[in-house]
Each structure stands twice: as C-alpha cells, then as structure tokens.
Amino acid sequence: MKKILPTSNAIIAIISGLLVLLGYFFPGVFGNIQSVLIGWAIILAAFALLLGIFNLAMVHWKKAGTDGPSSIYSIVLLISLIITIIAVSISGPTGSLSLWIFNTFQVPVEISLLAVLAVVLVFAAARLLTRRPKWYTVLFLITVLVVLLGSVPLFFLGEVAPLVALRGWLTQVPAVAGARGLLLGVALGTVATGLRILMGVDRPYGG
Amino acid sequence: MEQVLSVINNYLSLLFVLLCLGLILFYFLSDHNRPKISLRDIQAFRHIRREVDLAVEAGKRLHISLGRGNINGLQGGAAFIGLTILDRCARASSNSDRPPMTTSGDGVLNILSQDTLQSTYHSLGTEQRYDPLNARLTGLNPMAYAAGSMPTIHDEHVSANFFAGHLGTEIALLTEAGERSRSLTVAGTDSIHAQAVLYATSDEPLLGEELYAAGAYLGAGPAHLASLRMQDILRWVLVVAIILGAIIKLSGILP
Numbered sequence: 153m154k155k156i157l158p159t160s161n162a163i164i165a166i167i168s169g170l171l172v173l174l175g176y177f178f179p180g181v182f183g184n185i186q187s188v189l190i191g192w193a194i195i196l197a198a199f200a201l202l203l204g205i206f207n208l209a210m211v212h213w214k215k216a217g218t219d220g221p222s223s224i225y226s227i228v229l230l231i232s233l234i235i236t237i238i239a240v241s242i243s244g245p246t247g248s249l250s251l252w253i254f255n256t257f258q259v260p261v262e263i264s265l266l267a268v269l270a271v272v273l274v275f276a277a278a279r280l281l282t283r284r285p286k287w288y289t290v291l292f293l294i295t296v297l298v299v300l301l302g303s304v305p306l307f308f309l310g311e312v313a314p315l316v317a318l319r320g321w322l323t324q325v326p327a328v329a330g331a332r333g334l335l336l337g338v339a340l341g342t343v344a345t346g347l348r349i350l351m352g353v354d355r356p357y358g359g
Numbered sequence: 360m361e362q363v364l365s366v367i368n369n370y371l372s373l374l375f376v377l378l379c380l381g382l383i384l385f386y387f388l389s390d391h392n393r394p395k396i397s398l399r400d401i402q403a404f405r406h407i408r409r410e411v412d413l414a415v416e417a418g419k420r421l422h423i424s425l426g427r428g429n430i431n432g433l434q435g436g437a438a439f440i441g442l443t444i445l446d447r448c449a450r451a452s453s454n455s456d457r458p459p460m461t462t463s464g465d466g467v468l469n470i471l472s473q474d475t476l477q478s479t480y481h482s483l484g485t486e487q488r489y490d491p492l493n494a495r496l497t498g499l500n501p502m503a504y505a506a507g508s509m510p511t512i513h514d515e516h517v518s519a520n521f522f523a524g525h526l527g528t529e530i531a532l533l534t535e536a537g538e539r540s541r542s543l544t545v546a547g548t549d550s551i552h553a554q555a556v557l558y559a560t561s562d563e564p565l566l567g568e569e570l571y572a573a574g575a576y577l578g579a580g581p582a583h584l585a586s587l588r589m590q591d592i593l594r595w596v597l598v599v600a601i602i603l604g605a606i607i608k609l610s611g612i613l614p
Binding site for chain 1: 369370372373376379380383429431433436437439440442443465466467469470471474475478491492494495496497499500502503505506507510514528529531532534535549551554556558559560562566567568570571572574579580582583586587589590593594597
C-alpha cells in the first residue's frame with residue numbers, strides 16, 4: 153500500500169495537470185473538464201486554508217505554554233483569533249462588527265508596517281555601499297536618487313524639468329527593458345518548473 | 360478573424376510548450392551518459408551549501424520561506440522551487456539536532472511543505488523527525504505574513520534564511536530581521552519589485568531566472584539540469600528574436 157499510494161498520487165496529479173493544460177489550448181474539447189478540475193482545486197484550497205489556520209493556532213498554542221518572553225504574543229494571537237472567529241460568525245464577513253475589527257486593528261497595523269518598511273529600505277540603501285562596494289551599486293543608488301528627486305517637487309525649486317525628463321526616460325526605457333528581461337527569465341523558469349511537475353519528476357505532493 | 364487569431368495563438372503556445380518539453384527530454388536522455396556538466400558559479404548557491412553544513416555543525420536551524428503564492432496561479436512556480444530547496448535542505452541537514460523550518464502564506468503551500476518534509480524524512484527512513492509544526496502558516500496577506508515570519512527568524516536559532524517563492528516588497532522586513540539576528544539571507548522571488556528590494560537588502564539575491572536554477576545547483580537530479588539547459592537555449596532564442604524584431608521595426612518593414 154505504501155508503494156502504491158505515491159504512484160497513484162503521481163498518476164492522478166499528472167493526468168489532472170495535463171487535462172488542465174490542454175484546456176487552455178483546446179477550450180472546446182477540454183474546457184469543461186478543466187473548469188471542473190479548477191473548481192475542485194478551489195474547494196480544496198479553501199479547506200487547506202482552514203487547516204492552515206488550525207496549524208497557526210497549534211503553533212501558537214505550543215508557544216503560549218512555554219516560559220519564553222514571546223509567549224504573551226502567542227496568547228494575544230489566540231485570544232484575537234477566537235474573538236475574530238466569533239465576531240465574524242455573528243455579523244458575517246461584511247457585517248459592521250467584522251468591518252470594525254478590520255478597520256480598527258488590521259488596517260492601522262498594516263499601514264504602520266508599511267511605514268517601517270520605508271525606513272528599512274532607506275537604511276538598506278545606506279548600507280548597500282558597505283555590503284557591495286561595486287560600481288553598479290553606485291549606479292543603482294544614483295538612479296534611485298534621480299528617480300526620487302524627479303518624482304517630487306523640490307524645496308524652493310519646484311519641479312526641475314531636466315530631472316523629471318531623466319526620471320521619465322529611466323523608468324520608461326532602461327527600467328522597462330530590464331524588467332522585461334527579468335520577466336522572460338521568470339517565465340521560462342516557470343514553464344520549466346511546470347513541465348517537471350507534469351513529467352512527475354518533481355512531486356511536491358508526497359508522491 | 361479574432362477567432363482564427365485565437366486558434367493560431369493557442370497552437371503556437373502548444374508548440375512552444377512541446378518545444379520546451381522536447382528539449383528537456385532530449386537533454387535528460389542525452390546527458391545521462393555524460394560524466395559531469397559544469398555550471399556557471401552562482402555565489403548564492405555556494406553559500407547555501409556552506410550554510411547547510413555550518414548549521415548542522417553549529418546545531419542551528421535553517422529557515423525556508425516559501426512566500427504567499429497561490430499554486431493555482433502563475434505565482435506557484437516560484438513556490439515549487441522553494442519546495443525543492445526545502446527538500447534539499449531537509450536531506451542535507453538530516454543529521455542535525457534542529458530540522459529546517461518553513462513558513463508560508465497560503466494554506467495549500469503549507470500542506471505541500473508539510474508533505475515535502477514528511478516524504479523527505481520517509482525516504483531517509485527518519486520519519487520520527489517529522490513535526491508538522493515545523494511547516495507553519497504565518498499570515499495570509501503580505502504584511503501579516505512578514506509580521507508572522509519575523510519571530511521565526513528571531514526565536515528559532517536560525518543560522519540561514521532562504522526566501523524562495525512569491526514575495527512582494529515586504530521581503531525587506533524579513534531580510535532586515537535576518538540581518539538583525541546575524542543570519543545569512545539568500546533570497547529569490549518572481550516579483551520584479553521585490554527583486555529590486557532584494558538587491559539592496561539581501562546578502563545573496565537571486566535575480567531573474569537564477570531562482571529557477573536552484574534544483575540544478577543543489578543536486579536535485581538530472582531533470583533539473585536538463586530543464587536548466589532548455590532555459591538557456593530558449594533564452595538565447597528569445598534574445599535573437601527580440602533583436603531581429605527591433606531591427607525589422609527600425610528598418611520600417613513592420614508598421
């Protein structure tokens with residue numbers, strides 16, 4: 153049984169993957185079966201989300217029982233999780249209580265983290281010269297500076313036309329060219345990864 | 360007319376996929392008898408191998424962050440590479456006191472990471488080392504994921520962090536946490552914005568398609584080497600096609 157299960161898992165995964173892929177090329181023939189399989193995947197993903205939340209609760213339940221200084225955070229998380237589940241169950245996902253929780257706690261915390269992110273990025277840029285003292289690091293930092301200065305009006309000067317023009321050229325020509333090059337590499341890598349899974353070489357499903 | 364173009368587009372896409380598949384199979388079969396294929400040196404992968412050894416010696420843990428990509432979409436490709444890295448790290452550190460830990464921001468990815476750990480330990484005959492709580496779901500949106508993963512980097516005696524998956528600019532918070540806990544950060548993602556951030560914040564950024572070469576560099580098998588060669592060939596084909604297209608456009612042949 154232990155040997156049969158991985159093989160059958162792989163066969164099911166490969167056939168399902170092939171049918172979904174063929175559905176994109178021949179929608180008339182395989183479109184229906186593709187929709188059915190994707191529908192099943194969405195339902196399974198919803199259950200996986202529930203299992204993930206259970207995993208999150210279990211991790212923090214274990215941490216809450218330890219003497220470490222961070223156990224208090226785990227207790228807060230567990231209490232918040234229970235309160236949120238009860239509140240959303242009573243008022244519904246778009247109810248006033250759910251929206252109050254979202255707008256009062258989640259949104260401000262996320263915005264605060266975004267602000268921290270901005271500071272982190274400034275410090276990272278400052279540290280970059282010591283981390284990678286190369287000519288292209290200098291070029292990277294000069295480009296960042298030019299784009300930033302070209303994006304906002306400067307004190308006493310307002311918008312500096314050459315800077316704005318340079319910023320426009322940098323963001324529309326070299327940046328777009330570089331990004332497209334990177335995206336082509338990412339696309340080829342994604343195709344290769346997908347094909348390895350379809351061939352049954354990579355089996356992340358325990359096959 | 361639109362329908363005809365759509366059909367031609369579908370057939371061309373199928374042809375492209377078949378070409379990729381054919382090249383992978385060709386190199387997979389022809390490289391079997393070759394002694395060793397030399398790969399271009401990528402410092403990040405050299406450091407991954409070194410850090411895995413050091414973590415085992417120092418009794419420390421490896422943290423693999425799989426991001427928050429949904430495997431039903433395009434973002435899943437990078438996450439699958441993360442799972443390959445997880446498998447290789449779990450194998451390499453199988454005799455360590457502290458098994459590797461993964462964090463993810465998607466329910467399916469969390470289950471797949473548990474499954475990867477379990478099947479790796481099963482294949483090594485060390486099932487008792489498997490703990491489902493070493494594969495953690497830490498948050499479902501970008502900031503929640505970053506905030507939930509940071510304690511793992513700080514509190515779990517992590518010596519190296521490998522970020523491989525779909526992550527946005529929030530990755531800067533995670534690499535900063537790695538910097539503060541004096542652990543190495545090797546990071547690659549499919550997001551262009553995050554790659555720019557990684558260049559500035561990560562010890563070893565993996566840019567563009569470098570992330571997708573992880574399996575070949577970490578010894579995941581001949582199929583990974585074959586797919587890497589396929590990527591190299593098609594990249595050159597695309598480069599030539601783009602240059603030719605630009606020349607044709609400049610010469611006024613195309614409107």
